[in-house]
Amino acid sequence: MSTDIAEAAPPAGRRRRFSQLSRNDKLVLLVMVGVPAFLHIVLVWIPAILTGVLSFMEWDNVTPISSAEFVGFRNYWQIFTIFDNQLFPALFNNMVLIVWLFLCSAVGIGLAYLLDKNLKGTRFYQSTYYFPVVLSVAVVGFIWKSVMFGRETGLLNLIWPGEPIDFVGDQTKIFEIQFPFLDFPLGLSRNFAALLLAMAWRHIGYIMVLYLAGLKSFDPSLREAASIDGCTEWQTFRRVVFPGLKPINVVVAVITVIEALRAYDIVAALSEPRGTEVMGTLVTNSLTGEGGGRVGIGSAYGMVLFLLCIGFIIWYVVNNFREHES
């Protein structure tokens, strides 16, 4: 008897597993997981790893790759010491952007919360705020450069009563911080501040729509319960709605950080005057175009950006998994 059971049990178990995933299911799973994973590895990870390898080499992008020379950490040494007047301002600008875009996200969330109250003309405001998002960031850059910022013809200078302001070219710093490891101060230049305005114009609308979608799906009974319990408007938002929308908050945070780190097109559209460099422009300038003969240096910039990004990505993934566990 016991042997019978022993013999019968394992096949039963195996059969159960078989019945859970049919041959068809397996195939579908393989295709659905395998194909994206394959593409992801081929298109994202292999290039990323190759970039890492290239960052330790010197190659002019003209002669065959076999002529590339291994130079150890020389490229990194160069960007951190000799090109420090390009790398550190860029890193600083990216950090400023993270802070700034978080502020913009807060404004976007605030607008979304107001619009969710079904004010008169909600749809009008909604589409007005969302309008800039429809445009590519590069186009936003061109619009602001020619229509808003122009020194002689820009709208902002036409309504400004004093001396015309050179929004795009003025690299004077608004504030400066002296770091002990640098022989020049880092700071927010005026033209980058102007650029921040243009980015806010777009980012606020983007976050607003994202958050509005979250608010629409928020259970209204929770809000009613809060008001019955005597919560003020602010308390309702702070203690009930905001924590309740945690998944959306994480998405907003991740998008904000990614937007800040990958900032490139709007700076490029303003033809990257001194003072506005970001990591993205340093990478592309070294790798593309006719001057793209410094693959090693460009890759080293890329790896610095990559390491910054991966920190946030790990945080996001860990956060996501924790949620699934609880």
Place this chain on the structure above:
Amino acid sequence: MSGNYESSPSPSEVGFSLVSRRTLLAGAAAVGGAVVLAACGDEGSEGTSGGTETTAAGGGGGDTGEVTFGSNYSDEKPKAAMQAALDATGLSVKVNTVDHNTYQEQFNTYIQQPDDVVCWFAGYRMRAFAGKGVVGDISDVWEGLGDMSEGFKNASTGLDGKQYFVPFYFYPWAIHYRKSLFEEKGYEVPTTWDDLLALCEKMKADGITPFSAANDGGWPQMGMFDMINLRTNGYDFHVSLMGGKESWTDDKVKQVFTNWSTILDYYQPDVNGRTWQDAATALGNKETGMYLLGTFVTSNFDPATDPAAQEIIDDIDFFAFPEIDPAHGQDAVEAPIDGFMMAKSPKNDAGARALLGAMGAAASIDAYLAVDPSSVAANSAAKTDGYSALQKKSAELVGSAKYIAQFLDRDTDPDFAAKVVGKALQDFLADPTSIDTVLATVEEQKQTYTFE
């Protein structure tokens, strides 16, 4: 968005404004005709090439079979003009046209598997590839190019003294002004630095800003650096500095910036943010008196949209940058040149050389200019009757120059030009007193470039 150049524009991207509405129409008609012709030409040349192959197979073995030609003349009008020029050579050519932006960006990759003959630029942009050994030596072709001036030959020569390039056409950089303003106020064209400073002072007294100045994109002010350096230290020093052989902290370089500082007071304020178009508009409005830029400055004024534009175009003239050091006089001029190079090992070597020789001759540039008259031929024997006054003057200015510089971002490693010197000039213009730190940084960063 057109007109936003990331580096100084190539002659093929910018041209001269045409003389009058009549030529404009004639030009348009010519384009229309040429497009039709080109369309026929395409079929025709395919047919011919088939024929040539048959001949070759038949044992005739003419030394010029089909030549492949990599072209960045992708816009309609230059494309038709280039086809006309190629047809004028009488050779069988297979054209491979690529969008000009893509062509330039991909050139590094493309030149490894190129067509037999490729379109490219003179100066360091050619020398860099010649130095890497990816383009062919065509010194023998130059023996047949008697109508090219010494300046053009120098601009086509690699660092090893051999020729690698055949010039086709160019545009010069010079100081532009409005003739009517100079007449009205009794200004005279300055030929020396002191004259220039005196003229600036006079203009200032008359309430005119002496210099239109732009630097959006980081390249327009490179022209001012080049000209002051060429006049102060001469062409040889300039080339050697561009080639990374001189120190940027040298007193000679500092002298350039000292000279520059004296005319900065006469600049429009806030140089770094202004586009070259806005600065050109100020010149057109007579708010400013002079403007150092390529002759493409006239393309800012479009008679099709602005009735006053034609008058401005006709009123614009230019003069060569004044002499600073009598030892160098006004012997150098800055003029980016477009032309052709040969692949290192073309499939049809004899054909490629024949084509390069023919493209350097007057007949092909004449055919080109008949369709697209907005350029100035490098060949001194080319027909000039279709030229506007400005084009004639450009031809004289450059044809008589002993030395032709290409422009800073064409005369040195493009990466060094844009990322090191371009940034340094922006820093200098923002704060002229910072020049010592700025030059020290340039010198430090220069060390990381090899300048092959």
